[in-house]
Amino acid sequence: MEPNETREEILEMEEYIETYELSEPATPVKRKKRLSAGGIVLIVLGVFLAVCVALFLGARAMVNGCLGDLGREDISFSEMEYVRPDENAIIAKLDGIIDSIESNTGTISEQLDSLQNFNSDYYDIYTMYVLALIKHSQDMTDEYFTEEVDFFGEFLPLYSQKTEELFVACAQSQYVDSFEEQYFGIGALEDYKDGTTMTDKSVELSQLTSEIVNEYLIEFADPTVEFHGEEVSLYELLANTDISYEDYYYALESYYSKYNEKFGEMYVTLVRSNMRIAQEMGYDSYEEYMYETYYRDYTPEEADEFLNDIKEYIVPLFKQLNADGWYESSYASFTVTEEDVMNAVRTAAVEMGDPISSVFDYMERNGLYDISMSDVKEQNSYTTYIYNYDAPFIFINPSGTDSDIMTLAHEFGHFTESYINYGYESGLDCDESASQAMEYLMLSYLDSTLTKAQMNQLYEKKLLDSVEVLITQSYYSEFESRVYSLNYADVNLENINAIAGELAQEYGLTIIEPWENYYSQSWFEVPHLFQSPFYVISYCTSCDAALQIFDTAEEDPEKGVEVYLDLIDWDWNMTFVENLQRAGLDSPFEDGSIQDRANIIEEYFY
Secondary structure, X not given: OOOOOOHHHHHHHHHHOOOOOOOOOOOOOOOOOOOOOOOXXXXXXXXOOOOOOHHHXXXXXXXXXXXXXXXXXXXXXXHOOOOOOOHHHHHHHHHHHHHHHHOOOOOHHHHHHHHHHHHHHHHHHHHHXXXXXXXXXXXXXXXXXXXXXXXXXXXXXHHHHHHHHHHHHHHOOOOXXXXXXXXXXXXXXXXXXXXXXXXXXXXXXXXXHHHHHHHHHHHHHOOEEEEOOEEEEHHHHHOOOOOOHHHHXXXXXXXXXXXXXXXXXXHHHHHHHHHHHHHHOOOOOHHHHHHHHOOOOOOHHHHHHHHHHHHHHHHHHHHHHHHOOHHHHOOOOOEOOHHHHHHHHHHHHHHHOOXXXXXXXXXXXXXXXXXXXXXXXXXXXXXXXXXXXXXXXXXXXXXXXXXXXXXHHHHHHHHHHHHHOOOOOOOHHHHHHHHHHHHHHHHOOOOOOOOHHHHHHHHHHHHHHHHHHHHHHHHHHHHHHHHHOOOHHHOOHHHHHHHHHHHHHHOOHHHHOOOOOHHHHHHHHOHHHHHOOOOOHHHHHHHHHHHHHHHHHHHOHHHHHHHHHHHXXXXXXXXXXXXXXXXXXXXXXXXXXXXXXXXXXXXHHO
């Protein structure tokens, strides 16, 4: 949002928001603060990754920056019971704790006990939230869990606001030093001494955001198109092997035309709402707000330089690989079943040895995954964390092809990191390094379950995929940055589509587009743009780290595993880049880093 944009100008833009009603925005409080993961952002992130609040880990045996061995009991996912939290009782209890602290009622020991009760409620709430999300993902037609996800979309922003009130009360208490020493951690309450930044308006806007995201996910799970006068399921239509080439592309063009407009209008409202959230939270831009929320140790400006290196070194390689037919040959695939996928990844995990083999055994033994095929599942794959059970969970919507092996390898990387670190996340770039690097490690250990031809195919696909990750996720990253840099009045579908089309040319994507307007219409198919804005740049920075581990594993697979385990045993006192360097890896932001990664890929193909 432009810094000089007045409240009156914002209100004039309300006429653009026809589907959703937004009331007058509050005057922004110009203050920066790192939002706890228990706030607005968890609503966005929870579906993808476990996000645990560092502020509360002091109460979970986090000593001197190390998690230690907290212990973990086996419990099957099927035994985890979902019960909707009693929102009224929770808020009333939280109000009581806040009143007690503000009035200095009771001893410091009694007040610390009340914080422990709050801590327990917190994990209960987010455990139920994650269970509801998983159940919703497993069957998008299930009305009960659709309603439960909607419930959390309304409740969690209110709970986050009330939680921040608690932090402020603690920060302004005479016992603040004791609170930090014995519960929160030294300095953790510093940002809360001046009061709260979560206004009623930011809560309202967050509820709107949740509503839009859930509506998008439900419709995106089963799109329909008009075909020869009938409204039919797109996926069923495209699965028909008898469909003609002309009908196939007619159906796709109809789909992109219909849903670009439908989802585009949702996205317009979402972007404007997010802009207003950033304003309410005291930030100059939503991009700045999200970078701080994700705990990134690099700035949007540094990310821009990184993207420029992608354009300089990866885009030409991408074009060359396409010109030489590598991508065309990679379209070939072999069919796999759920059992094939599990057997391949299980065998590789066992050969890697402990702790990786033990983690896979724990996952399989407790049914902490869903990789089954279903027409009603969410069109997505992710790993999340079920807090009260200290259990990661993998959700995959498979294709039935060899790509499922790499998808499970990717999510198992997230699972392993979450398992080892008890759900504590050091940032998206660290998380995605764990997942993408696991894919490369798997390639060194799959030869006992796949033929040589299949192995060669997976190697080529993975390396080509890495090029595409660097290209496409950079493309979407810059797309988001440019969309959110628009003036509030200029956030409309026409401008968004124009940005998508222009950037597709800059990143060399137009050489493979099926038709002229493909990239200006198809951007809505990336759920991250709706669920977790400004996430995708982490796929690129982590791909850089993963390629370094691949290079090591090619020379010595055991050394590759060793570096991987060293990397994901995060030092919580270090940033993403510092953790890479601790594990002997280079920063993606160093001069020549992207060029070196391009050389690794180029040497394989040429």
